Amino acid sequence: MQTHKLIQLDALKPNVPQRFDVDGKGILLCRVQDSVHAVQDMCTHEDVSLSLGVLCEHRLRCPLHGSEFDIRTGQVLDEPADENLKTYDVSIENGWVLLDV
């Protein structure tokens, strides 16, 4: 497990999913108010970046076919996807968003 310092919290726009490449993986950071969650960037239905999706509270909607996921748990909330997103541990330290991969 390695910790990566990704971005300052203030630079992460609320409700706008932002993609990062970490160790060759596409990771999506989602800020909702002052909490930050990290999930895999690729939709589990087809290979589409969820960074183009819409984040509403804790629901992230895929831009292609509209599957919805809970960014706190990665759980599928709406079809057609039937596989949950992988989640990653995030912490905030001295104003920085840290990710454990």
Ligand code: FES
């Ligand atoms: S690619 Fe995401 S719902 Fe189809």
